[in-house]
Amino acid sequence: MLDAIEAILGVPAPLLFGQLLLGLINGAFYAMLSLGLAVIFGLLNIINFTHGAQFMMGAFAAWMLLAWAGLGYWWALLLSPLIVGFSGIILEKLFISRLYKLDHLYGLLLTLGLGLIIEGVFRNEFGSSGLPYRIPAELSGAWDLGFMFMPIYRGWVVVAALFFCIATWLIIEKTRLGAYLRAATERAELVQAFGINVPRMITLTYGAGVALAAVAGVLAAPIYSVNPQMGSNLIIVVFAVVVIGGMGSILGSIITGFGLGIVEGLTKVYYPEASATVIFVIMAIVLLARPAGLFGRA
């Protein structure tokens, strides 16, 4: 049976299963980051290019909590999103809130600039080669799945990412708060007329989107080198994910995130040189065939 699969696919079946699984894990990061972007774009109409820097800040906050305050991974998972989310709220109040009436392009330029500044400040302070952050003792070690060696921590990443994705989706689609949010997206003045403080809701939504990036940053800290450019490596891919899924579509960004992780994983087996490009090829095709994205409403 396995031999038959190998004959058809051209690579050993265990290797293929391993790659599918690893693709799913990378997809978990794409899903979490694109989810935050989709939430922010959906409500604020801001293309948040600071997201990569905020993902990086999440990882750095985890490192600082450990190195300076002695607080470990689980505390970081709780505190880092709060700290980074709060910094997002300040950013929104000070800068981003001034741009809602202008074209998307202004928001994009402002957030891109802010992202570069934040990255530069961290690079100046901490250098570019990164800081060590260890996997928490409870999650270190690995399972032998037969076809591959699966680190427990990576499994945890997928579970945690799924939890945060589903929770966000439920809040937005199934709760009263989510209903307010969706209503404010459609007709902000009308919702405000019902006595709901829309500007504050928008600020908190931005904070929540940023906090999601910080959670992804904490999850990434033990796997990747914690360095200032860790976000800029990911953010372009994540934008492609959002565009493919459909700008502002919550479910779309989750499904596309996991799906594209798997596609990328397969490319790494068949033609590794193209693994950084494949997502953009898909993006181009999707834009030609369905300009609103796979799950977007035209």
Next chain:
Amino acid sequence: MSFSRRSVLAASAAMGVAPLSRARAQANTIRIGVLNDMSGPYRDISGPYGVACTKQAVAEFGAQGFNVEVINADHQNKPDVGAGLARQWYDQGVDLILDVPTSSVGLAVAQVAKEKNKAYINTGSATSDLTGSACQATTVHWMYDTYMLAKSTGSAMVKAGGDSWFFLTADYAFGHALERDTSAFVKAAGGDVKGAVRYPFPSTSDFSSFLVQAQSSRAKVIGLANAGADTINCIKQAAEFGITRRGTKLAALLMFLADVHALGLQTAQGLVLTESFYWDLNDRTRAVTRRLLPHLSGSYPNMASIANYSATLHFLKAVKDMGVPAAKASGIELINRMKAIPCDDDAFGAGTIRVDGRKLCPSYLFEVKSPAESKGPYDYYKLLGTTPAGEAFRPLNEGNCSLVRS
């Protein structure tokens, strides 16, 4: 306010004279341009530290009858940006371009230096092609190259029983050169290369997929033909996937002290690597490190950053030897003078520069200490072996350098 005819005349005379004296000062000033990565993955290897080391060399060289000015810029690891800056600098009277990490940029700048007949000392790129098929009469390549790394680390790993290899290679000039040179040593020692994955540079941060591929090839050694943050991520993720615990060895073919610092000894311990400088090698290296430390904001020098110090001292010696006007006139003559006089400094000791532009110095094979063995800040390496300067690099006649035949 009124102008008398005399004051106008005096003013115009002064205006005419000022550029003249400025021009004279220009003619007596040697300008060194440090071109490196100030903001990307290779920043901590040289970047601001490489600039500080250059300035330290200028300060130690002292006043010798001419002025020395050091400028620097960020080439962002892009060949077009690097070549553009180099062209602009040489046109504006820069006499030496120094550093230039990232082999693709390093090779591009070598072309510009040749076109402009200006001196170029590379201390950052690793590709051995700089003194091989792409060698130029205006280029000197300082303290390492892919051949030297491959010979030292590669041979040592094969000797220790690692006779089958799989490469994870950064898909650009440097990665290809390092994979090629290491494969040659592995095969020459009777080993076997089972395969290679070439991954996109610099946009890859998850290596787990490639590591699992490498592992399923059943090779005994995974050769990391990459550098900087990529190497760090590979080592971190290999530990996570239990690859090293299951007996597969990692060969970090290019690793600097800064990378070990970033990984932490807990993860890095036991790794075998090659550098041509370590601060704690001998009294001279400790002395120069002590002088440099106040300028390096807490970090310690590695072979790349301190090569700027060593190269600058030797360059200034050659300038003094032939005189500033002659040095400014021809890059080829200046480099020839550098090849003619022997080098000696605290960082690399005595050495020479070969006709193909290769600076000769010994290479050292180190093992990273365990946390228990490390006694102080940056006390990271144990010396395993030394390859003398004469044997560390590719023999002169094997590089296909056009300067050697003529």
